[in-house]
Amino acid sequence: DVKVTQSSRYLVKRTGEKVFLECVQDMDHENMFWYRQDPGLGLRLIYFSYDVKMKEKGDIPEGYSVSREKKERFSLILESASTNQTSMYLCASRPVLFGKLFFGSGTQLSVL
Amino acid sequence: SQQGEEDPQALSIQEGENATMNCSYKTSINNLQWYRQNSGRGLVHLILIRSNEREKHSGRLRVTLDTSKKSSSLLITASRAADTASYFCATDETGANNLFFGTGTRLTVIP
Numbered sequence: 001d002v003k004v005t006q007s008s009r010y011l012v013k014r015t016g017e018k019v020f021l022e023c024v025q026d027m028d029h030e031n032m033f034w035y036r037q038d039p040g041l042g043l044r045l046i047y048f049s050y051d052v053k054m055k056e057k058g059d060i061p062e063g064y065s066v067s068r069e070k071k072e073r074f075s076l077i078l079e080s081a082s083t084n085q086t087s088m089y090l091c092a093s094r095p096v097l098f099g100k101l102f103f104g105s106g107t108q109l110s111v112l
Numbered sequence: 113s114q115q116g117e118e119d120p121q122a123l124s125i126q127e128g129e130n131a132t133m134n135c136s137y138k139t140s141i142n143n144l145q146w147y148r149q150n151s152g153r154g155l156v157h158l159i160l161i162r163s164n165e166r167e168k169h170s171g172r173l174r175v176t177l178d179t180s181k182k183s184s185s186l187l188i189t190a191s192r193a194a195d196t197a198s199y200f201c202a203t204d205e206t207g208a209n210n211l212f213f214g215t216g217t218r219l220t221v222i223p
Contacts, residue, residue, distance in 0.1 A: 004154075033210060033211075035213070040215065041215065042213050043155075044213075045210050045211075045212070050209055056210075058210065088152075090154055090155070092155075097209055098143055098204050100157040100160055101202075101211060103147075103154035103156070104154050105153055106152070106153060106154050
């Protein structure tokens with residue numbers, strides 16, 4: 001089975017801190033995604049990557065950056081965390097264009 | 113954003129009844145997918161229907177797609193308490209490499 005692993009299940013950070021959320025997939029997938037999920041708003045795409053060192057902005061990239069130095073790892077970076085970035089963050093991957101997504105378990109981030 | 117919309121936002125039924133959830137979207141799609149999310153967890157893929165398909169079945173799930181109306185429905189037959197979860201539709205747009213998710217339907221199945 002495909003496994004997508006997010007490094008932390010729960011995370012508490014202070015305003016202004018730099019935050020790293022890590023995601024690793026074990027099935028050599030080309031495409032990786034970061035979503036945030038908020039009540040009533042569903043899932044919104046932050047960034048995605050279709051190859052190593054390649055990235056594309058999603059719907060809400062402001063305040064975030066990403067890194068994909070290796071195919072299996074896609075990191076989401078909050079440069080200076082703010083309270084409005086308190087959310088559930090979901091990482092996903094898929095092998096091909098127009099295929100199904102495999103999700104990690106999510107990281108619930110609280111910024112105080 | 114081309115986010116889809118699910119209807120209803122919440123649905124509560126008795127065990128054994130059927131549950132129907134609807135999804136509307138705005139653009140041309142390659143496929144439409146349905147996902148399930150248990151509380152506070154990641155999403156799990158349920159079923160994918162391509163734009164040239166009208167109906168698809170998987171176990172107790174039946175999905176229909178009407179591209180002329182830009183809508184889809186997910187039917188869960190003979191529901192069980194374990195089906196309690198949130199269900200999301202997601203559209204794979206033509207010319208894009210990402211999925212756009214709806215806001216979800218919260219299904220509660222009462223034993």
